Amino acid sequence: MIKKNTTLGEFIIENQSSFQYSSGELSKLINAIRLAAKVVNHEVNKAGLIDIIGNAGDINIQGEDQQKLDVLANDKFIQTLKNREIVCGIASEEEDDFISINSSDNKNQNKYIVLIDPLDGSSNIDVNVSVGTIFSIYRRVTPLGTTVTLEDFLQPGREQIAAGYIVYGTSTMLVYTTGDGVNGFTLNPALGTFYLSHPNMEFPESGMIYSINEGNYVHFPQGVKDYIKYCQKEEGDRPYTSRYIGSLVSDFHRNMIKGGIYLYPKSSVAAEGKLRLLYECNPMAFIAEQAKGKASDGFRAILDIKPTELHQRIPFFCGSRKMVEKAEEFMQGK
Ligand code: AHM
Numbered sequence: 001m002i003k004k005n006t007t008l009g010e011f012i013i014e015n016q017s018s019f020q021y022s023s024g025e026l027s028k029l030i031n032a033i034r035l036a037a038k039v040v041n042h043e044v045n046k047a048g049l050i051d052i053i054g055n056a057g058d059i060n061i062q063g064e065d066q067q068k069l070d071v072l073a074n075d076k077f078i079q080t081l082k083n084r085e086i087v088c089g090i091a092s093e094e095e096d097d098f099i100s101i102n103s104s105d106n107k108n109q110n111k112y113i114v115l116i117d118p119l120d121g122s123s124n125i126d127v128n129v130s131v132g133t134i135f136s137i138y139r140r141v142t143p144l145g146t147t148v149t150l151e152d153f154l155q156p157g158r159e160q161i162a163a164g165y166i167v168y169g170t171s172t173m174l175v176y177t178t179g180d181g182v183n184g185f186t187l188n189p190a191l192g193t194f195y196l197s198h199p200n201m202e203f204p205e206s207g208m209i210y211s212i213n214e215g216n217y218v219h220f221p222q223g224v225k226d227y228i229k230y231c232q233k234e235e236g237d238r239p240y241t242s243r244y245i246g247s248l249v250s251d252f253h254r255n256m257i258k259g260g261i262y263l264y265p266k267s268s269v270a271a272e273g274k275l276r277l278l279y280e281c282n283p284m285a286f287i288a289e290q291a292k293g294k295a296s297d298g299f300r301a302i303l304d305i306k307p308t309e310l311h312q313r314i315p316f317f318c319g320s321r322k323m324v325e326k327a328e329e330f331m332q333g334k
Pocket residue numbers: 093117119120121122123213246247248249274275
């Protein structure tokens with residue numbers, strides 16, 4: 001039973017017992033992400049003042065270097081997680097390699113690793129368009145008490161314990177799943193509190209929106225070209241509406257609420273597409289499946305793919321189940 005005015009903090013405590021491995025650690029971890037999200041939100045909100053308070057590389061009034069927002073977001077998330085000593089490893093889209101965290105207090109007994117894309121769609125910041133943070137949580141596969149290895153990070157998305165995103169939009173929202181449905185929380189900026197605003201979020205089975213960078217049309221595989229033509233054809237409930245923000249979190253969020261499909265296919269200039277399997281596609285795919293949607297590379301479920309490297313890219317088709325299935329039919333030449 002969802003109570004009105006439930007805060008994210010209350011929700012985490014109330015739902016702790018439903019976690020597959022309940023120990024309070026995952027709750028603490030999600031709480032740390034909530035805290036970092038608020039800090040990053042505060043910085044993102046000031047982005048428009050950059051000409052007044054200084055550009056990246058400048059020295060600010062306190063004599064500190066101004067950082068680019070994506071670097072700053074990366075630092076805030078990593079620092080918050082490190083300081084609380086609740087994870088044993090972090091991998092970030094902004095870092096070349098994973099970070100192992102050896103906890104002196106409890107002899108490396110922390111079992112979770114976190115993967116993050118600290119500020120996705122950051123090219124949108126300069127023009128005041130929504131950006132987001134994406135996170136993903138796994139249990140380590142190597143033994144407790146040891147230092148994490150690459151193997152801990154290269155798990156198929158199916159193994160995720162939790163995943164979520166923060167969209168810094170007209171309102172700031174944190175949306176996440178622990179494998180038991182998807183819930184969305186909206187930040188009241190005056191109080192600094194996230195409230196449950198979107199309980200049990202689900203993709204409509206089908207929708208009327210397709211989101212793809214059509215400027216790359218000439219480079220797309222034939223299946224994608226044919227699917228775009230299908231979306232544009234006057235037949236049944238088509239033509240569909242084209243909506244592309246160029247910010248995965250925002251495009252995904254809109255499509256989950258309204259019904260739609262997001263596509264970032266491979267192309268003749270980007271053999272594996274653009275999006276990263278570990279930091280972008282896996283967490284969004286987990287949320288999509290939990291919200292009764294679907295995510296695929298055109299041929300197989302994203303969550304079933306065994307990653308081979310940290311920064312691996314993968315084609316991404318994600319959204320309302322029937323729309324993704326239709327796009328797959330075109331990709332597979334059916
Ligand atoms: P980023 O991680 O460098 O921000 O890139 C990911 C972003 C997605 O949010 C967005 O959907 C996509 O890149 C847009 O790419 P493009 O400009 O090629 O359409």
